[in-house]
Amino acid sequence: MIIVAITGASGVAYGLKVLESLKKSGKETGLVVTDPAKLILDYELGISIEDLKKMSTYYYESDDLTASINSGSCLFESMVIVPCTMKTISAIAQGYANNAVTRAADVSLKEKRKLVIVPRETPLRSVHLENMLKISREGGIVLPAMPGFYHKPQNLEDITNFIAGKILDVLDIPHNLFSRWSGEEI
Numbered sequence: 001m002i003i004v005a006i007t008g009a010s011g012v013a014y015g016l017k018v019l020e021s022l023k024k025s026g027k028e029t030g031l032v033v034t035d036p037a038k039l040i041l042d043y044e045l046g047i048s049i050e051d052l053k054k055m056s057t058y059y060y061e062s063d064d065l066t067a068s069i070n071s072g073s074c075l076f077e078s079m080v081i082v083p084c085t086m087k088t089i090s091a092i093a094q095g096y097a098n099n100a101v102t103r104a105a106d107v108s109l110k111e112k113r114k115l116v117i118v119p120r121e122t123p124l125r126s127v128h129l130e131n132m133l134k135i136s137r138e139g140g141i142v143l144p145a146m147p148g149f150y151h152k153p154q155n156l157e158d159i160t161n162f163i164a165g166k167i168l169d170v171l172d173i174p175h176n177l178f179s180r181w182s183g184e185e186i
Helices: 012-025 035-045 049-053 086-094 100-110 126-137 156-170
Strands: 002-006 029-033 058-061 078-084 114-119
Touching (some): 002 012, 012 029, 012 078, 029 035, 029 049, 029 100, 078 086, 086 100, 086 114, 114 126, 114 156
Parallel strands (some): 002 029, 002 078, 029 058, 078 114
């Protein structure tokens, strides 16, 4: 199972695309959505948490510290937090496991499983960078929502697909969300 957590930063479309792609690939998923993210889903995409739940295998409430994903004995393979707020990054970096997102991330790091965080903030303060560095040093993968343009995106969906595709690459999930760089066009 791959855990997909969506926190309250702008860019929930990235989380939606990752979840859709994982479902399409046949991967089992566990979904966690924070309360602020539920508001942003409606604001940015006009969808509800109920719409997202239909795309996941399992759903966990973000305030449920008894959820199975909060234990190292739950054998999920990896976790993606997309988008990931600076508050969530700070909590993970400091070992402050106060909800299902930060606790499952803590489990990922301590059990040496893949943890991918997709920060969606700009500009960054030094403390943001330091927190991301702490997570990276523990084995977490920091994958900022920084799209490439060599695939010549024509619309926002192309940009969203690029970031979702990079996340899937890190998770070793095959996809065709964007054209890969070949260098032959130059």
